[in-house]
Amino acid sequence: MIDRPCSALTAPTNGALSPPGPYSYQNQVTVTCNSGYKLNGVSPVTCKADGTWSNPIPTCTRTSGQCSALSAPTNGARTPPTGANFFGNTVTFTCNAGFVRNGAATVTCQSDGTWTNHVPTCRQIDTCSLNPCRNGGTCIDQDSGFQCACPAGYEGDRCQTERPIFGVGAVVGIAVGCLLGGMLLVGAVTLLILRCRSAKKKEHGIAEAVYEDVRTPGRAVSQRSETGSDVYSYPMAPLPVPPLPSQPSGHYQELRPAVYQSLQRHQQTTPQPQSSTGDRSAFTISHDFST
Incomplete structure (x- = not known):
């Protein structure tokens, strides 16, 4: 009798065969099931001389064991x-x-x-337990790690970088402000000086006009002496001068005290003319009006 080979076998669903084949007389094939499945039938199976298998190929069915459904943990x-x-x-x-x-x-x-x-x-994870923030930074725990709240003058993920408190823009602003303030101050001082000079010139003009009205009907000739004093020459005859009041009044009050005193001294030292036909001469009164 001639042995005949057995037919090829197909692995059951959710199972496997070992060995995979081909198969001949007296060869055995073992059938296994995947995890979670159980074998229904006989294993192993044997190839007979007539080319048939000793038992049908078993099947794999899910086991009756079923566990409770699982949920993902929080986070x-x-x-x-x-x-x-x-x-x-x-x-x-x-x-x-x-x-x-x-x-x-x-x-x-x-x-x-x-x-x-x-x-x-x-x-x-308590990431702040390792004190990751530097230079006095405050650590704040977050879901994805930590964050550092940096003090003034520091920056960076861990407050590791020192930075100036005033940025470039602030420094430029301060410089421009100082420049403008200095220009305004110089302008104010210049204006004050000009006003003082104007007032001084006006005061000198008043004193000269009053003195000229008191002493002569003509206009005095003014010149600057070598000592820096203003010299006024009056081409007039030494006529009697009416006495000055002991206390300035009227337009005399507008004279400086030094001018008034000079007029008094001149009245005391001027000689009285002998006749109305005497020679006409000039006299000079010197006073520094710049004081």
Whole structure:
């Protein structure tokens, strides 16, 4: 009798064959099922001499063990996001940035319907415990890490960079302000000097006019002496001069005290004329009106 080869076998859904073939008389094939599935049938199966198998190829069906549905931890995620809660299924957990996992990274559904581990938790990382902020900066915990509140004069992620309190714009503004203030001050001082000089010239003009009215009906000739005094020459005869009042009054009050006293001294030292036909002469009164 000639042995005949057996027909090729196909692995059951959610299962596998070993060895994969081809098969001949007395070859055995083992059938296994994937995790979460159980074998329904006989394994292994044997190739007979007539080219048939000793038993039908078994099937794989999901086990009756089903675990409770799992949710992702707070501030974390699970992979796959849903399902995978039957016997043999595995779920993986991760935490968001700024958080650390507290517990197992993976859990597996067991045949009795329980998970191998509890769902882990995600605890926020206390990044400020290491005092990352420098130069007196204040550390603020955040979900994605930390933030440093820097004091005046410092900047950067960790307050590590020193910066000037006044920026370039502020320095330029202060310089321009000082320049304008200085220009205004110079202008004010110049205006004050001009006003003082104008008032002084006006005062001198009044005194000269009054003195001229008192002493002579003509106009005095003014010149500057070598000593810096103003010299006034009056071409007039030494006629009797009416006495000056003991106290200035009227337009005499407009004279400076020094001018008034000079007039008094001149009246005392001027000789009286002998006759009305005497020679006409000139006399000079010197007074410094610049004081």
